[in-house]
Amino acid sequence: MCGIVGYIGKKNCVPILINGLKRLEYRGYDSAGIGIINNGNSKIVKNKGKVSVLEENVNNLQLTANIGIGHTRWATHGIPNEINAHPHSNESGSLFIIHNGIIENYRTIKTDLQNLGYKFTSDTDSEVLVHLIDYFINKGYDLCKAVQFALNEVVGTYGIAVIYNNEPDKLIAARKGSPLVVGLGENENFIASDVSALLSYTKQIVYLDDGELAVITKDGFTVKTISDKEIQKEVHEISISLEEIDKSGYPHFMLKEIMEQPDSVWNSMRGRLLHEEGTAKLGGISEVMDRLVNSNRIILSACGTSWHAGLVGEYMIENLTQIPTEVEYASEFRYRNPIISKDDTVILISQSGETADTLAALREAKNRGALVLGICNVVGSTIARESEAGVYIHAGPEIGVASTKAFTSQLVVLALITLLVARKKNLSAAEGRVIVEALQDLPEKVYQCLKLNETIEQIANEFKDASNFLYLGRGYNFPVALEGALKLKEISYIHAEGYPAAEMKHGPIALIDENLPVVFIAPKDSTYEKVVSNIEEVKARGGRLIAIASENDNDIDELVDYSIKIPDTVEMLRPILTSIPLQLLAYHIAVKKGLNVDQPRNLAKSVTVE
């Protein structure tokens, strides 16, 4: 949600800012802009739309500067246009700010400043920050103090970067609720909302925490709190490589990430399986194992695709450990006064580790004394750092807005946690070994699913003009139905709903006619016979049927228009395989509709606002 990048050093910052913004564009792509200071001359270039447009504009202007900030926007307040694009500037054009987050009390501050004669040009909440800082500068404070005073006035969330013509030797960054990192180089330093923007330049990273402000010069940095207390920060060496965040010849990140799943699934379990003991080894939660195993209740909380992973996790955990388990939308959990005790465990699931609602749920659970665990992909992310313990999914960077490989890796990690807890309870070593072996076989089976790509592309061609889809499944397949529907709607803009198959007759059946494609997730499992009856019910009403079925299921071909046959595995791991054809179906439909699958409209990869 909004990308932020900043540079101070000896080089020309303009290409560095543009390159960084290209890496961050997945965070928001409504508008883009840069602000630079060069020998006392400050300049903003910004536009509606993509970073590529900005790049063309700055190239035409042949700009150079040694300090600058850049922003790619996901609009909250004010439509996506040039005026609302960042950076925002004070009236004299000497002070620039970029902001990620929401200033909740911006209306009050704006009115106060307007009464003092400040003129606003945009409809954004962010613009109040630049005028407020300007107000404190005019009162005689230096830039750092002015930023601190201004931030003391605001309610809401922010990741900001500020530069000022009269103090051109420093870049100021501060965060509360929106991620920011400082990147350290030789005679140059950087800031960014995530490390991907900095990988071409440095791997030395300092993570800012909430309430912290960094003063960055070309030779170093200091970090203090908003209330001016100095803080010593640890420097982290990050291990992500540039190749991991490139498309590697694929037309889209989404397809690359779907195709990477044999590896990403393996990486999530690599070094974590103990075959003989029939269990898993998870260093990140070893110290809290007793508390986890003896939990009265487990609550899984997340948003979007990660919430769907949580639903699968609920089935896994309850089936194998008998610990009562619930799944909560993080956005609801945080506001509904949840009943949680210190005997409960709350597991937050988040690919980015920065989702605002999930982070708020984490803090709420922590306040109430529960054991708080994180399942994250992004190493060093806020949720990962604020959890008491956790397990990284190690899926590798996921850039496509539609989550694919993170989902299957989240399921692997949930299976590992389930196995570990179950083995400490009732599950025998022999039963555990069956699951371990099934996990070890998964990468090859994922690969078999991916070989269906061409078949699925043909099916996509048949259904690309549909205006509604229904996805149905039971048991473990119900969350997969929800996930399949989410994948389709977010990238193809086709309305799609997921339902438990048996619920169909309580309402959605009214939708069925010869125009409605119905996707059944129907592998041969304990609910298979019941699901076949539901398929018959759709067929009887003329619906167009697609089934995700087991490879040995020949009977289903008589019933459905298209069957997609996948290899079998144990019940708890089947969602990892059944979800893959649905990812490919959504991908191909969106491509055939000519849509930008990596950057679907209105969305952003990391949702750091409420």
Ligand code: M6R
């Ligand atoms: O980074 P997170 O896993 O916390 O993100 C949660 C959702 O925003 C995310 O899964 C979203 O639903 C995806 N666009 C789905 O593909």
